[in-house]
Amino acid sequence: MKIKYLAATMFLSILAYTGKAQNNKFRPKADLVNLIDKNLKEAAEQYKFLMKHVPADSLPETFEKSGKWKSIPAKNWVSGFYPGTLFYLYQATNDKALYEEGLKRLTVMEPIKYLDSHDIGFMMYCSFGNANNIKPEPSYKDILLTSATTLTKRFNPNVGCTMSWSSKPGEFRVIIDNMMNLELLMWASKTSGDPSFAKMAVSHANTTLKNHFRPDYSSFHLVNYNSGNGQVIRKQTVQGFADESAWARGQGWGLYGFTMMYRETKDPQYLKQATGIANFILNHPNLPTDKVPFWDFNSPGIPNALRDASAGAIYASALIELAGYVDAKEGKKFIAAAETILRSLSSPQFKAAYGDNGGFILKHSVGHLPKGVLIDVPLTYADYYFVEAMLRYKNLGK
Numbered sequence: 001m002k003i004k005y006l007a008a009t010m011f012l013s014i015l016a017y018t019g020k021a022q023n024n025k026f027r028p029k030a031d032l033v034n035l036i037d038k039n040l041k042e043a044a045e046q047y048k049f050l051m052k053h054v055p056a057d058s059l060p061e062t063f064e065k066s067g068k069w070k071s072i073p074a075k076n077w078v079s080g081f082y083p084g085t086l087f088y089l090y091q092a093t094n095d096k097a098l099y100e101e102g103l104k105r106l107t108v109m110e111p112i113k114y115l116d117s118h119d120i121g122f123m124m125y126c127s128f129g130n131a132n133n134i135k136p137e138p139s140y141k142d143i144l145l146t147s148a149t150t151l152t153k154r155f156n157p158n159v160g161c162t163m164s165w166s167s168k169p170g171e172f173r174v175i176i177d178n179m180m181n182l183e184l185l186m187w188a189s190k191t192s193g194d195p196s197f198a199k200m201a202v203s204h205a206n207t208t209l210k211n212h213f214r215p216d217y218s219s220f221h222l223v224n225y226n227s228g229n230g231q232v233i234r235k236q237t238v239q240g241f242a243d244e245s246a247w248a249r250g251q252g253w254g255l256y257g258f259t260m261m262y263r264e265t266k267d268p269q270y271l272k273q274a275t276g277i278a279n280f281i282l283n284h285p286n287l288p289t290d291k292v293p294f295w296d297f298n299s300p301g302i303p304n305a306l307r308d309a310s311a312g313a314i315y316a317s318a319l320i321e322l323a324g325y326v327d328a329k330e331g332k333k334f335i336a337a338a339e340t341i342l343r344s345l346s347s348p349q350f351k352a353a354y355g356d357n358g359g360f361i362l363k364h365s366v367g368h369l370p371k372g373v374l375i376d377v378p379l380t381y382a383d384y385y386f387v388e389a390m391l392r393y394k395n396l397g398k
């Protein structure tokens with residue numbers, strides 16, 4: 001009886017979170033669900049190991065090849081993924097130690113609600129947003145609304161976007177990654193009843209759709225606008241191999257971002273965009289058969305170039321959601337691709353054994369190769385989207 005009750009509570013709590021990305025059209029495969037259950041249990045143990053190595057006032061970023069843990073302050077863009085992953089793992093396992101560690105980290109995160117950063121959506125929605133989905137609290141709601149208001153200060157109506165990177169006077173730089181921060185704005189409108197947050201998010205998405213993409217649906221990383229009249233000055237791919245190349249994670253941010261914006265608005269142009277990006281990725285001759293991409297689709301050295309597990313994890317999570325919005329044939333293809341990615345990331349090639357990898361779940365991600373940082377290492381966001389994708393998969397059909 002107790003076990004039945006526990007199972008029901010765990011199911012409801014998983015549904016509570018991943019419910020926002022529900023996909024009733026497909027059923028999960030039993031053997032993959034078994035593998036995911038095993039992964040989630042192991043990931044919970046792995047994070048309990050990682051926990052012991054994170055200083056109280058900071059958040060983990062990676063485990064360096066030299067064997068050292070690297071932590072970052074709350075103002076770093078990746079800060080929210082660690083608490084966010086802990087909350088997901090708590091939902092999957094009901095292990096209170098994970099929840100308590102997540103709550104402890106929220107205290108470190110709270111001052112960020114005033115941080116002037118385009119990444120505040122990543123930081124706060126993945127951390128406080130997930131906490132609020134488990135157990136809504138008025139304080140979480142206030143913190144999230146304050147964070148959304150902070151983000152709106154970066155909006156420039158001449159350009160129609162929130163600014164990403166600090167720019168020279170007269171310029172205004174926007175990266176594809178910024179699509180991910182729009183989820184916080186959409187949530188803020190729904191929660192507060194104030195349409196202005198959503199209006200900015202839609203404007204940002206429309207402007208990005210118009211200027212960031214090439215005819216084949218691949219995207220540039222960065223568009224630099226004239227801040228006065230919104231005209232495009234330059235298009236670049238700073239974190240990828242070359243301006244004209246398709247940086248793997250950037251394609252993932254676009255895929256996930258436009259899928260999410262379709263969920264929130266039901267605007268068919270976002271669905272078309274997300275589907276186009278998905279097909280660009282899945283039909284690309286340089287996508288390996290295990291569907292975990294090389295760090296850039298046009299990287300030199302393929303097939304021996306580095307893989308980016310973080311991009312694979314983002315693709316899997318987004319494809320599971322997107323499959324619920326397209327026709328059955330296309331949806332089946334997206335689910336099959338997500339299944340391949342989940343199985344690949346579950347293999348010893350990418351998934352670390354207990355106690356290895358500094359306690360991070362996935363190996364082999366690439367942060368910023370051109371800058372020479374975070375190359376072929378574990379990264380918190382790879383873990384976050386892998387766990388999210390597994391929960392979304394388990395939740396198929398519910």
Ligand code: GLY
Pocket residue numbers: 077177239249367
């Ligand atoms: N948002 C920065 C990155 O994807 O590396």
